[in-house]
Amino acid sequence: MFSSLISPAIFLLINLLLFSTSPCLSSPTIPMNSYKYSNWEKFETFLDARRGSNVTQMSELKKYFHRFGYLIKPQENQNFSDVFDAKFEHAVIRYQARLGLPITGTLNNQTLVQIMSPRCGVRDRHHHHNPKPKSRFHATRKFAYFQDQPRWNRGVPMTLTYSFSPVDMITSLSMTNIRDAFKRAFGHWESVIPVTFIESDDYGFADIKIGFYNGDHGDGEAFDGVLGVLAHAFSPESGRFHLDAAETWAVDFESEKSKVAIDLESVATHEIGHLLGLAHSSVKESVMYPSLKPREKKVDLKLDDVRGIQALYGTNPNFTVGGFLESEIYSNDAGAFHLRTLILFSTFFALMIGVIL
Ligand SMILES: [Zn+2]
Numbered sequence: 001m002f003s004s005l006i007s008p009a010i011f012l013l014i015n016l017l018l019f020s021t022s023p024c025l026s027s028p029t030i031p032m033n034s035y036k037y038s039n040w041e042k043f044e045t046f047l048d049a050r051r052g053s054n055v056t057q058m059s060e061l062k063k064y065f066h067r068f069g070y071l072i073k074p075q076e077n078q079n080f081s082d083v084f085d086a087k088f089e090h091a092v093i094r095y096q097a098r099l100g101l102p103i104t105g106t107l108n109n110q111t112l113v114q115i116m117s118p119r120c121g122v123r124d125r126h127h128h129h130n131p132k133p134k135s136r137f138h139a140t141r142k143f144a145y146f147q148d149q150p151r152w153n154r155g156v157p158m159t160l161t162y163s164f165s166p167v168d169m170i171t172s173l174s175m176t177n178i179r180d181a182f183k184r185a186f187g188h189w190e191s192v193i194p195v196t197f198i199e200s201d202d203y204g205f206a207d208i209k210i211g212f213y214n215g216d217h218g219d220g221e222a223f224d225g226v227l228g229v230l231a232h233a234f235s236p237e238s239g240r241f242h243l244d245a246a247e248t249w250a251v252d253f254e255s256e257k258s259k260v261a262i263d264l265e266s267v268a269t270h271e272i273g274h275l276l277g278l279a280h281s282s283v284k285e286s287v288m289y290p291s292l293k294p295r296e297k298k299v300d301l302k303l304d305d306v307r308g309i310q311a312l313y314g315t316n317p318n319f320t321v322g323g324f325l326e327s328e329i330y331s332n333d334a335g336a337f338h339l340r341t342l343i344l345f346s347t348f349f350a351l352m353i354g355v356i357l
C-alpha cells in the first residue's frame, strides 16, 4: 500500500502539496468538524499530544471521536474539554486498534493523517467481531458485523433489487456511467455469495435505494461537502444508500483529473458491504476498511471481506478461494498484538502500584 511504502511524514507532506492548491479546500472558513487534509494547520497543534496535554480546540477533535463511536458525549449542559484525559487516551487507543495503526495512545503523525483521510460515515463502533478467533488459514479475522448481526432474509437463491432515486442524482457523470459503476460494484459481492442484484425502475419498491444528497438530508447524518465523509449506508434490511453529492465522483481517473476525485465504484463496493450486513474491518487493504484516499481505486474484495460476507450468506457455488493470497490480509495482526500487550502491561503496572501502596 502506498502509505506503507513511505514514511507518514513524507506522505503528509505530499498530501499537503496536493491539496493546498485546491480552491475548494484552501478556504480558512472550513469548520473544524470537517476533518480534512486541508486542515493540517489546525491539526498541527495536536501533533504528539498525549495524556496530560492541554491543547486549544482539542474539544473539537473529541467531537470527531464521538462522531465515529469512540467517545461518549459528556453529560447534558457540558461540553468536551481541551484536556487530553484518560478517557480520550482510551478512545485514541481503540481508534488506532480499529484502524490498524500502531497503538501509541498519542496523536502521532500517522493517527492525525488517518483522521484527516476521507472516509465512510458509518460509525466504527456498535458492532462486534466474528466470535471465532481463527480461520482455517490460521490468521485472526478482522471483519465485523453490526449489532445483532442483521442480514437480508429472503429465499435461496436470494435476489435483491436496487434502484436510483428519480430526483436525487448527480449530473457530472452520465447515468450510463453511474449504472455501469454500480453494476460492477454489486458484481464483486455477487461473485462470492449466492445473491443476485437486479436494477429496478421501481424506486419505491426496490430493496436498495440509491441517491446523492447534499448536507443535511433528513436522516440525522448530514454530509459535509468535499472530502471528509463520502457516503453512508444502513444495515439490513434498510436498503438506504446515500452518497455525498458534493464529491467529485469519478469512474475513470484518465478523464477526471481533479486531485479530490473519488472513485464511485470503490465507494459503492464498500457501502454495499454495509447494506448486506458487514461493518468496518481493520484490514487496511480490505474493501470494508473505513477510509479511501482521493484518486484511490479499491474494488477487489480481499479474503477478509469474503470470509465475512460468506459467513452471513453462504458461498456462491462458482467461487474459488484460489485467487486470494493468505498474506494479502494479515498485515494488521501486529496492531492487535500491540494492543493486547499494552493492556497487559497497563494491568501489570496498576497491580504493582497497588501492591506498593
Ligand atoms: Zn463504511
Ligand SMILES: [Zn+2]
Pocket (backbone or CB within 6 Å): 217, 219, 221, 232, 242
Ligand atoms: Zn443519509
